[in-house]
Amino acid sequence: xxxxxxxxxxxxxxxxxxxxxxxxxxxxxxxxxxxxxxxxxxxxxxxxxxxxxxxxxxxxxxxxxxxxxxxxxxxxxxxxxxxxxxxxxxxxxxxxxxxxxxxxxxxxxxxxxxxxxxxxxxxxxxxxxxxxxxxxxxxxxxxxxxxxxxxxxxxxxxxxxxxxxxxxxxxxxxxxxxxxxxxxxxxxxxxxxxxxxxxxxxxxxxxxxxxxxxxxxxxxxxxxxxxxxxxxxxxxxxxxxxxxxxxxxxxxxxxxxxxxxxxxxxxxxxxxxxxxxxxxxxxxxxxxxxxxxxxxxxxxxxxxxxxxxxxxxxxxxxxxxxxxxxxxxxxxxxxxxxxxxxxxxxxxxxxxxxxxxxxxxxxxxxxxxxxxxxxxxxxxxxxxxxxxxxxxxxxxxxxxxxxxxxxxxxxxxxxxxxxxxxxxxxxxxxxxxxxxxxxxxxxxxxxxxxxxxxxxxxxxxxxxxxxxxxxxxxxxxxxxxxxxxxxxxxxxxxxxxxxxxxxxxxxxxxxxxxxxxxxxxxxxxxxxxxxxxxxxxxxxxxxxxxxxxxxxxxxxxxxxxxxxxxxxxxxxxxxxxxxxxxxxxxxxxxxxxxxxxxxxxxxxxxxxxxxxxxxxxxxxxxxxxxxxxxxxxxxxxxxxxxxxx
Amino acid sequence: xxxxxxxxxxxxxxxxxxxxxxxxxxxxxxxxxxxxxxxxxxxxxxxxxxxxxxxxxxxxxxxxxxxxxxxxxxxxxxxxxxxxxxxxxxxxxxxxxxxxxxxxxxxxxxxxxxxxxxxxxxxxxxxxxxxxxxxxxxxxxxxxxxxxxxxxxxxxxxxxxxxxxxxxxxxxxxxxxxxxxxxxxxxxxxxxxxxxxxxxxxxxxxxxxxxxxxxxxxxxxxxxxxxxxxxxxxxxxxxxxxxxxxxxxxxxxxxxxxxxxxxxxxxxxxxxxxxxxxxxxxxxxxxxxxxxxxxxxxxxxxxxxxxxxxxxxxxxxxxxxxxxxxxx
Numbered sequence: 001x002x003x004x005x006x007x008x009x010x011x012x013x014x015x016x017x018x019x020x021x022x023x024x025x026x027x028x029x030x031x032x033x034x035x036x037x038x039x040x041x042x043x044x045x046x047x048x049x050x051x052x053x054x055x056x057x058x059x060x061x062x063x064x065x066x067x068x069x070x071x072x073x074x075x076x077x078x079x080x081x082x083x084x085x086x087x088x089x090x091x092x093x094x095x096x097x098x099x100x101x102x103x104x105x106x107x108x109x110x111x112x113x114x115x116x117x118x119x120x121x122x123x124x125x126x127x128x129x130x131x132x133x134x135x136x137x138x139x140x141x142x143x144x145x146x147x148x149x150x151x152x153x154x155x156x157x158x159x160x161x162x163x164x165x166x167x168x169x170x171x172x173x174x175x176x177x178x179x180x181x182x183x184x185x186x187x188x189x190x191x192x193x194x195x196x197x198x199x200x201x202x203x204x205x206x207x208x209x210x211x212x213x214x215x216x217x218x219x220x221x222x223x224x225x226x227x228x229x230x231x232x233x234x235x236x237x238x239x240x241x242x243x244x245x246x247x248x249x250x251x252x253x254x255x256x257x258x259x260x261x262x263x264x265x266x267x268x269x270x271x272x273x274x275x276x277x278x279x280x281x282x283x284x285x286x287x288x289x290x291x292x293x294x295x296x297x298x299x300x301x302x303x304x305x306x307x308x309x310x311x312x313x314x315x316x317x318x319x320x321x322x323x324x325x326x327x328x329x330x331x332x333x334x335x336x337x338x339x340x341x342x343x344x345x346x347x348x349x350x351x352x353x354x355x356x357x358x359x360x361x362x363x364x365x366x367x368x369x370x371x372x373x374x375x376x377x378x379x380x381x382x383x384x385x386x387x388x389x390x391x392x393x394x395x396x397x398x399x400x401x402x403x404x405x406x407x408x409x410x411x412x413x414x415x416x417x418x419x420x421x422x423x424x425x426x427x428x429x430x431x432x433x434x435x436x437x438x439x440x441x442x443x444x445x446x447x448x449x450x451x452x453x454x455x456x457x458x459x460x461x462x463x464x465x466x467x468x469x470x471x472x473x474x475x476x477x478x479x480x481x482x483x484x485x486x487x488x489x490x491x492x493x494x495x496x497x498x499x500x501x502x503x504x505x506x507x508x509x510x511x512x513x514x515x516x517x518x519x520x521x522x523x524x525x526x527x528x529x530x531x532x533x534x535x536x537x538x539x540x541x542x543x544x545x546x547x548x549x550x551x552x553x554x555x556x557x558x559x560x561x562x563x564x565x566x567x568x569x570x571x572x573x574x575x576x577x578x579x580x581x582x583x584x585x586x587x588x589x590x591x592x593x594x595x596x597x598x599x600x601x602x603x604x605x606x607x608x609x610x611x612x613x614x615x616x617x618x619x620x621x622x623x624x625x626x627x628x629x630x631x632x633x634x635x636x637x638x639x640x641x642x643x644x645x
Numbered sequence: 646x647x648x649x650x651x652x653x654x655x656x657x658x659x660x661x662x663x664x665x666x667x668x669x670x671x672x673x674x675x676x677x678x679x680x681x682x683x684x685x686x687x688x689x690x691x692x693x694x695x696x697x698x699x700x701x702x703x704x705x706x707x708x709x710x711x712x713x714x715x716x717x718x719x720x721x722x723x724x725x726x727x728x729x730x731x732x733x734x735x736x737x738x739x740x741x742x743x744x745x746x747x748x749x750x751x752x753x754x755x756x757x758x759x760x761x762x763x764x765x766x767x768x769x770x771x772x773x774x775x776x777x778x779x780x781x782x783x784x785x786x787x788x789x790x791x792x793x794x795x796x797x798x799x800x801x802x803x804x805x806x807x808x809x810x811x812x813x814x815x816x817x818x819x820x821x822x823x824x825x826x827x828x829x830x831x832x833x834x835x836x837x838x839x840x841x842x843x844x845x846x847x848x849x850x851x852x853x854x855x856x857x858x859x860x861x862x863x864x865x866x867x868x869x870x871x872x873x874x875x876x877x878x879x880x881x882x883x884x885x886x887x888x889x890x891x892x893x894x895x896x897x898x899x900x901x902x903x904x905x906x907x908x909x910x911x912x913x914x915x916x917x918x919x920x921x922x923x924x925x926x927x928x929x930x931x932x933x934x935x936x937x938x939x940x941x942x943x944x945x946x947x948x949x950x951x952x953x954x955x956x957x958x959x960x961x962x963x964x965x966x967x968x969x970x971x972x973x
Binding site: 084085088157163164168254260261299300303326327330333334342344345349351353359360362373376381385391393394395397400401463464465469470471473475478 | 652655656657658665667668671672675676679682683686687689690692693694696697698720721723724727728731732735738739742743745746749750766804805806808810812815816817818819821822823824825826839841842843844845846847848849850851927948949
């Protein structure tokens with residue numbers, strides 16, 4: 001008997017019949033190292049996603065505080081609680097934070113937590129890259145806020161239109177930092193998109209063909225494909241902006257043959273799909289939550305999936321409706337009107353399918369479902385005001401007024417934040433193993449729902465009465481005072497509801513009722529494992545036989561044969577999820593963190609000197625080489641696993 | 646707070662011209678269609694809630710699934726019906742949108758009044774053409790137009806992007822550096838309407854307003870003739886001293902007063918300054934004491950304005966303000 005053979009005989013393999021020894025071996029294999037090193041070397045998708053979610057939530061709270069300061073300033077006319085420049089920084093930071101540091105990344109963060117659990121995988125694909133993306137994101141967000149606190153806050157709006165954002169009209173470092181923050185977050189976003197697409201296409205449990213994929217996973221797949229096409233556009237735009245500002249190019253300078261509208265095209269070619277990057281993942285939350293609390297699968301699975309894909313395509317054909325007031329040809333604008341209204345159709349189909357599900361199901365009114373029901377009220381209102389904004393002539397009146405502020409908050413809070421809170425309530429038991437308080441949840445819900453409508457509904461009316469966006473104050477006698485005061489009161493109610501949520505999480509973190517594996521009796525795979533999930537997620541890779549595996553026939557089937565002492569995963573085919581290979585995944589490493597530090601040094605320094613792009617590339621290259629340097633132990637392990645008979 | 650208390654001279658809902666009225670009609674139609682859709686969705690939602698509150702509560706997914714399967718053909722018909730109805734409604738809206746766009750672009754402009762307007766941080770300049778041998782002239786932040794005659798405004802930007810918007814008359818049009826645009830509208834009711842910059846253009850975007858006075862053609866002709874005339878000569882000693890200080894100091898470097906040697910073009914033309922109702926693009930009313938403060942310390946009224954403070958002795962300042970107030 002050779003040495004290799006004895007090793008392979010001692011080796012533990014997973015499988016449905018494997019015992020406690022296999023479980024603890026798997027748990028040990030997939031754990032992040034302990035101590036401070038583990039803090040920086042962690043690559044487990046649940047660890048990274050947990051931090052990612054916490055970071056985005058922190059940015060959400062910061063962005064919310066900025067909004068409170070704005071509402072405080074606007075509560076009455078001609079107030080000077082903050083000056084005009086500070087106000088410009090406030091709304092720039094608020095929009096930038098909410099869009100770039102909260103809404104898009106939080107959806108990716110939640111997806112990197114849930115997708116592997118929902119598709120029966122032990123990890124995301126490229127776990128080190130996932131960790132790198134997280135660090136890049138955090139450092140980019142910190143860079144923006146450090147700049148803001150240090151007095152170099154951007155003040156040209158989250159859209160940074162040129163020439164206002166050019167060096168002539170926005171001197172100082174604020175806009176440079178803003179543009180570089182885009183580079184950070186879009187880099188992180190693109191990497192996460194690659195991670196998620198690969199995970200979904202190649203790591204689904206055997207049997208989970210595309211037509212059996214949970215709708216949330218579909219929503220994530222569609223969204224991340226959109227990220228690949230949308231984000232390069234804004235990176236190109238912001239890089240050209242920073243070149244104009246720092247190197248003296250003239251991409252946007254009409255005096256030297258540049259064009260101010262080029263920026264708007266690049267920005268909105270990203271900016272409009274971005275709304276759907278924020279809005280499509282919550283469609284997945286809603287489908288999941290409705291199915292669970294209506295006790296039935298979502299009606300019209302195929303229609304739902306096709307609608308998601310249709311929305312994704314149409315979303316790239318709408319960007320000009322942000323530019324109806326420019327001098328683009330009328331016939332071209334008409335095309336974008338048609339596209340803007342057309343996108344309401346797949347959204348409508350989804351809503352009708354959900355309503356059908358709710359009507360034919362048996363509803364259980366738990367907190368997650370309340371947030372989803374509120375979605376119908378708020379998002380439908382936001383969608384309908386969107387239909388108004390899609391019309392060229394109506395848009396010419398309400399464009400850039402508080403009507404748009406109302407519309408976008410109805411869409412983004414109704415379409416993303418309400419479902420997101422529903423999702424927190426729904427998945428917190430899986431994440432932490434404890435339930436959130438239903439009582440506090442209901443209080444939070446009603447405060448949020450009422451506060452939201454009190455804050456934003458009056459803004460429709462303010463817009464029709466001519467109140468422009470982004471004004472730091474307004475004259476008396478315009479008839480805007482009462483509605484603005486009401487809106488401010490509502491904003492504080494929203495703040496109170498978010499505070500209740502934080503209290504709820506803090507209390508339930510240690511003292512919540514024990515959840516058990518499946519508190520909601522839900523249908524997807526994540527509820528078939530313990531809460532919180534063990535480091536390796538699944539003791540045995542499940543075999544999927546239907547769209548709701550946890551509601552399906554028992555006993556559930558599983559595959560066996562992955563080594564318990566190595567980070568082995570099963571890759572499957574794209575369409576039918578047939579098992580293809582056993583693939584060995586990398587182990588925790590400090591190099592993703594160090595590479596992120598080096599990349600941050602490059603990005604930050606290039607705001608001060610363009611030469612940083614040259615010398616800053618050297619540490620990045622070294623760190624990345626070290627990251628991919630093949631280790632002796634890992635190579636030997638891989639060989640040992642391969643030579644097994 | 647009710648709509649009645651709102652400023653009617655600055656509202657989408659109170660059109661005073663054909664373009665704004667056309668858009669308001671579209672607004673009413675769209676609002677009606679959207680309200681019906683919203684009511685329908687809400688009714689379906691309430692029906693679902695009501696039904697399950699009354700119905701048997703069971704937690705069995707299998708039974709829920711079975712019940713759902715039974716109701717399937719009817720459900721499918723409802724969903725398909727709602728989708729088709731939405732498609733028809735949306736198609737209808739698109740058609741009405743196109744018809745509205747067409748109506749807006751077909752305003753007859755044969756005998757139109759042509760005005761050239763330039764947006765700057767944070768004020769407006771409008772150039773009127775010469776007529777009947779009179780020279781053209783420039784006014785700032787205060788337009789006059791004749792009722793019933795179409796107006797074509799050519800829009801330009803001196804620095805960053807601004808947006809021309811008078812909600813009672815028409816929708817918005819951007820003023821883009823390097824890309825002149827035009828907007829066509831007609832006032833059908835006499836009155837003074839407020840306009841405001843709608844594109845964020847820097848820290849004082851909030852105070853970049855202007856007025857549009859629509860008046861009878863006779864009144865308009867009178868106004869035009871008056872504005873075309875050079876500035877009145879000072880009528881008293883203080884005003885004369887004020888003019889001399891104005892011309893000798895930095896004021897004349899930026900401002901024009903036609904009929905004098907002041908020909909600066911960075912700030913508003915002040916030839917008929919006293920005829921304008923506000924100072925600094927709607928920031929403050931054009932009153933003596935306010936004007937005094939504005940000339941002495943513009944930053945205290947409009948932080949960030951490009952107008953520098955006038956470093957003049959108090960008596961000179963009084964005289965300059967007296968002179969400016971005489972420029973009717």
